[in-house]
Amino acid sequence: MFAHEFMRHALIAGSFVGLACGLVGYFVVLRAQVFAGDALSHVAFTGALAAAVLGLNILAGLFAATILGGIIMGILGDKARADDVTIGSLFAWTLGLGVLFLTIFTTQDSAGNGTAGVRVLFGSIFGLSTTDVRNAVVLAVLAGALLLAIARPLLFASLDTAVAAAQGVPVRALGLVFLALLGLVSAQATQAVGALLLLGLLAAPAGAAHRLTTRPYLGLALSALFSVGSIWIGLTLSYVFPTLPPSSMIIAAAVGVYVLALATTAARDPSAFWLRQANGNVA
Amino acid sequence: MATAMVEAAIFQGLSWNPLADLRELFAYPFMVNALEAGTIVAVMGGVIGWFMVLRRQTFAGHTLSVIAFPGAAAASLAGLPLAVGYFGFCGLGALALAGIAGSRRSLSAESAAIGSLQALALALGFLFVSLYHGVLNGLDSLLFGTFLGITGRQVTVLLAVAAAAVALVAIAARPLFFASVDGDVARARGVPVRALGFGFLLVLGLSVAETSQITGALLVFALLVTPAATAHQLTPRPGLGIALSVTLALAVTWLGLALAYFSIYPVGFYVTSLSFGLYLLVRVSRALASRRRTTGRLALEAA
Numbered sequence: 001m002f003a004h005e006f007m008r009h010a011l012i013a014g015s016f017v018g019l020a021c022g023l024v025g026y027f028v029v030l031r032a033q034v035f036a037g038d039a040l041s042h043v044a045f046t047g048a049l050a051a052a053v054l055g056l057n058i059l060a061g062l063f064a065a066t067i068l069g070g071i072i073m074g075i076l077g078d079k080a081r082a083d084d085v086t087i088g089s090l091f092a093w094t095l096g097l098g099v100l101f102l103t104i105f106t107t108q109d110s111a112g113n114g115t116a117g118v119r120v121l122f123g124s125i126f127g128l129s130t131t132d133v134r135n136a137v138v139l140a141v142l143a144g145a146l147l148l149a150i151a152r153p154l155l156f157a158s159l160d161t162a163v164a165a166a167q168g169v170p171v172r173a174l175g176l177v178f179l180a181l182l183g184l185v186s187a188q189a190t191q192a193v194g195a196l197l198l199l200g201l202l203a204a205p206a207g208a209a210h211r212l213t214t215r216p217y218l219g220l221a222l223s224a225l226f227s228v229g230s231i232w233i234g235l236t237l238s239y240v241f242p243t244l245p246p247s248s249m250i251i252a253a254a255v256g257v258y259v260l261a262l263a264t265t266a267a268r269d270p271s272a273f274w275l276r277q278a279n280g281n282v283a
Numbered sequence: 284m285a286t287a288m289v290e291a292a293i294f295q296g297l298s299w300n301p302l303a304d305l306r307e308l309f310a311y312p313f314m315v316n317a318l319e320a321g322t323i324v325a326v327m328g329g330v331i332g333w334f335m336v337l338r339r340q341t342f343a344g345h346t347l348s349v350i351a352f353p354g355a356a357a358a359s360l361a362g363l364p365l366a367v368g369y370f371g372f373c374g375l376g377a378l379a380l381a382g383i384a385g386s387r388r389s390l391s392a393e394s395a396a397i398g399s400l401q402a403l404a405l406a407l408g409f410l411f412v413s414l415y416h417g418v419l420n421g422l423d424s425l426l427f428g429t430f431l432g433i434t435g436r437q438v439t440v441l442l443a444v445a446a447a448a449v450a451l452v453a454i455a456a457r458p459l460f461f462a463s464v465d466g467d468v469a470r471a472r473g474v475p476v477r478a479l480g481f482g483f484l485l486v487l488g489l490s491v492a493e494t495s496q497i498t499g500a501l502l503v504f505a506l507l508v509t510p511a512a513t514a515h516q517l518t519p520r521p522g523l524g525i526a527l528s529v530t531l532a533l534a535v536t537w538l539g540l541a542l543a544y545f546s547i548y549p550v551g552f553y554v555t556s557l558s559f560g561l562y563l564l565v566r567v568s569r570a571l572a573s574r575r576r577t578t579g580r581l582a583l584e585a586a
Contacts, residue, residue, distance in 0.1 A: 029391050029392075029394060029395040030391055031391065032389075032390040032391040032393070032394040033394065034342070034394040034395060034397065034398035035341070035342040035345075035394065035397075035398075037398070038342070038345065038398065038401065076566065083339075084339050084340075084341040084342055085336050085339070085341055085508070085512045085515070086512075087341070087342075088336075088341035088342075088344075088345065088504075088508040088509075088512065089508055089509045089512050089558075089559055089562050090559070091345070091504075091508075092501070092504055092505035092508050092509055092555050092558070092559065093505075093509075093555045093556060093558075093559035095501045095504070095505070095551070095555060096501065096505065096551045096552045096553075096554065096555025096556055096559075097552065097555070097556070099501065099549045099551040099552050100548055100549060100551075100552035103547075103548060103549050103552075104548075107547075197402075199398055199401060199402045199405070200398075200399065200402030200403070200405075200406065202398065203394075203395050203396075203397075203398025203399045203401075203402060204395070204398070204399040204402060206395060207392065207395030207396060207398070207399055210391065210392065210395065211392075243413070243414065244410065244413075245409055245410060245413045247406065247409060248406040248407070248409050248410040248413075251402050251403060251405070251406035252403070252406055254399075254402070255399050255402065255403045255406075258395075258399050
């Protein structure tokens with residue numbers, strides 16, 4: 001398996017993308033912003049197409065669009081914590097712009113039809129070049145370091161916004177920086193593995209980590225571990241059974257980990273689990 | 284409206300007479316069908332979207348519209364009619380989402396669960412498509428729709444589905460509103476909050492599935508979210524809010540279709556841009572108004 005260059009590239013880039021997604025995802029889930037990640041992955045699609053239409057560097061378009069998208073969501077949302085409705089509205093408009101650019105792109109260049117869109121949406125982890133891998137590694141390390149640098153105040157601001165603000169933590173600025181960081185990771189992940197993988201890697205490993213522990217740094221580590229682990233499992237499965245697409249297998253592994261975490265917490269303390277279910281019915 | 288028409292006409296170098304352009308809009312059957320379908324989807328989206336925004340279920344709504352994709356892919360893989368896949372998967376998705384919402388965990392756990400569900404749905408869809416080989420061309424049209432190729436029969440189907448969905452929501456409107464605004468009090472008064480929540484998601488999912496088959500998921504989602512969000516910004520009163528939401532949805536759909544007819548760019552772009560522009564306008568003017576109120580109060584206090 002390691003003899004093939006494309007497989008080595010996929011494993012290296014995938015590991016680093018997974019690491020970044022796992023770390024950022026922990027905060028995304030903590031702040032209940034998975035929908036923002038979902039929207040940003042579509043912003044990435046539009047940004048890439050816009051750059052293609054304007055004849056600019058696709059990578060630059062991708063990053064500019066997602067980081068800008070993150071900042072706009074932060075500004076429109078309350079307390080830099082973009083809400084459901086704002087994200088939904090921005091999201092719909094982004095899709096509309098995406099259609100526009102897709103139309104212009106396909107009429108401009110009849111040879112490069114809709115497959116470009118599919119590539120951006122679902123990624124091609126087995127088709128990465130050495131440059132792609134290097135970019136992925138550098139950006140993942142950068143994003144991870146930036147996140148860990150603001151981890152403490154961000155954690156405080158996410159858990160109790162009012163108290164953090166009273167203590168002088170710049171809650172709004174932190175929220176904006178975090179959304180911009182999420183944009184950076186979205187662009188990187190979209191470029192390397194597709195928008196589809198991004199959402200799964202943001203939500204599922206972090207969701208599992210949150211179920212298993214309430215301790216923040218352990219949770220961050222677990223989330224990163226689950227995320228990288230899902231990438232390895234998915235890539236191996238896809239290598240062994242070539243008909244199965246790698247991105248689907250990676251998501252299946254990540255969701256599998258999440259379901260396992262739900263099941264073990266339910267089994268560890270069944271009375272609490274059923275009590276909560278009953279409370280859901282009655283309370 | 285008239286100025287926009289004139290602008291559009293300049294675009295194409297057609298005529299300077301807005302009335303003549305308006306007449307031309309209705310001259311072709313495909314355009315009439317598109318206008319009819321757009322009207323139906325706008326009314327449905329305005330009504331159901333108002334409740335969706337009220338219940339803060341935009342993410343759930345988007346997830347449901349995504350679930351139609353693996354449904355269609357699974358049905359074509361198994362050789363079943365597409366509708367079976369659409370309805371089967373949307374029903375299952377609504378059940379799962381209602382379970383997630385009903386377990387009343389924290390907001391963050393709910394967000395993670397919905398995100399995982401959506402990612403799984405997309406992964407399954409992509410898996411089915413790659414196992415089936417080469418229906419990838421249909422993917423773009425499934426996502427973005429072909430609004431201008433609608434047949435008369437499809438308009439009838441749309442009308443039936445939309446009428447059923449709006450009627451169901453209208454029947455349950457009062458208890459649904461109560462349950463959405465204050466779930467705990469409603470439950471204490473004997474309103475079946477969980478059943479209502481599940482029923483609403485089911486109606487949302489099935490209507491989104493059916494309409495997105497015809498007009499594409501993008502347009503349905505755009506008409507569900509943005510006009511309703513604008514209406515919620517303008518008024519908290521339910522009756523007025525729903526009427527406003529429907530009116531806005533109708534206006535952006537008609538204007539978007541007309542603009543798309545006179546230019547070469549897609550309907551989805553115009554409809555989403557117009558509705559997002561309106562939403563932004565309302566947000567900004569509200570923010571300015573509240574700032575003016577605050578500074579006015581401060582000035583009073585100082586004096």
